[in-house]
Amino acid sequence: MQRDSLPAILAACRTRRVLVVGDVMLDRFIRGNVSRISPEAPVPVVHVTREDAYPGGAANVARNLAPFAGKVHVLGVTGTGPLTAQLHDLLTGHGIDTSGLLASDEHETIVKTRVVARGQQVARIDRETIKPPSPALVARALAWLDEKLPEVDAVIIEDYAKGFLTQELVDAITQRVTARGIPVTVDPNPGNPLRWHQATTVKPNRKEAFEAAGIPDPGDVPLATLLALLPSLADRLREKWDTRQLLITLGEHGMALLETGQPLYHTPTRAREVFDVSGAGDTAIALYTLALAAGCPAPQAAEISNLASGVVVAKAGTATLTPEELLEAADR
Numbered sequence: 001m002q003r004d005s006l007p008a009i010l011a012a013c014r015t016r017r018v019l020v021v022g023d024v025m026l027d028r029f030i031r032g033n034v035s036r037i038s039p040e041a042p043v044p045v046v047h048v049t050r051e052d053a054y055p056g057g058a059a060n061v062a063r064n065l066a067p068f069a070g071k072v073h074v075l076g077v078t079g080t081g082p083l084t085a086q087l088h089d090l091l092t093g094h095g096i097d098t099s100g101l102l103a104s105d106e107h108e109t110i111v112k113t114r115v116v117a118r119g120q121q122v123a124r125i126d127r128e129t130i131k132p133p134s135p136a137l138v139a140r141a142l143a144w145l146d147e148k149l150p151e152v153d154a155v156i157i158e159d160y161a162k163g164f165l166t167q168e169l170v171d172a173i174t175q176r177v178t179a180r181g182i183p184v185t186v187d188p189n190p191g192n193p194l195r196w197h198q199a200t201t202v203k204p205n206r207k208e209a210f211e212a213a214g215i216p217d218p219g220d221v222p223l224a225t226l227l228a229l230l231p232s233l234a235d236r237l238r239e240k241w242d243t244r245q246l247l248i249t250l251g252e253h254g255m256a257l258l259e260t261g262q263p264l265y266h267t268p269t270r271a272r273e274v275f276d277v278s279g280a281g282d283t284a285i286a287l288y289t290l291a292l293a294a295g296c297p298a299p300q301a302a303e304i305s306n307l308a309s310g311v312v313v314a315k316a317g318t319a320t321l322t323p324e325e326l327l328e329a330a331d332r
Contacts, residue, residue: 022058022158
């Protein structure tokens with residue numbers, strides 16, 4: 001990718017509208033200091049100094065898009081109450097349309113609370129009930145989608161295996177999106193083995209890709225050996241998922257793009273340092289999809305996605321980046 005072309009691509013991105021569908025969450029961080037062990041149990045006593053909250057899961061993908069896209073919408077299910085209100089406030093604060101967050105008394109808003117002391121996570125507290133949506137909730141989701149889809153240039157399906165995405169709902173979404181001729185990309189989860197028929201791109205990470213293909217991961221091998229295995233792996237996944245493109249994130253080895261009828265395209269990692277990989281996959285699918293919507297060919301979209309992910313992993317927590325940071329990374 002030529003650095004000189006990036007400002008024009010980013011300008012085109014600002015005219016695009018993207019919908020994120022999937023498992024929305026609230027990420028909470030309780031930060032503090034530890035100076036002693038509890039007399040009640042062999043656990044550290046954390047003296048709280050700060051509390052933060054961020055959109056998580058599919059909501060974090062929407063948050064990653066917000067600085068780059070013209071408009072971002074999110075479709076998912078939540079519970080009710082103050083934590084749900086907090087998630088709404090965080091998203092609307094980024095200019096994200098939350099009218100597709102469907103409140104349900106049968107569900108609760110998924111909350112992941114991390115307790116962090118001196119930069120180290122000492123505990124994580126998950127609040128979630130995994131259950132599929134009722135037929136009535138599916139009908140609400142599709143009615144909202146039918147109304148909103150004419151305003152959208154691309155759709156991301158973000159699966160965290162928390163119950164919202166069923167085969168029925170996914171099939172209905174992809175049929176509607178592909179009928180409009182716009183990209184639909186998928187971030188899959190092996191805990192929810194769905195078929196991704198008609199998706200433009202499926203973006204598993206390395207572990208997910210080998211697991212889904214039923215091929216043992218070769219482990220710590222030279223990059224050339226790893227890349228040589230990917231075409232046959234991709235053949236299995238394309239047959240299984242019926243998708244044209246696979247974008248496989250490879251951790252310290254960057255990303256590999258495998259398109260039907262094209263040679264493997266590998267882009268090495270652009271990360272200068274790795275501090276925290278939390279949310280890097282969200283950044284990858286967000287920027288890749290937006291670049292496709294802006295008219296970039298898939299290899300160029302992969303380069304932008306890889307560059308953005310390299311910025312985010314150098315940050316702590318559920319991080320995002322700005323267009324200015326992306327341009328600075330391209331300069332480096």
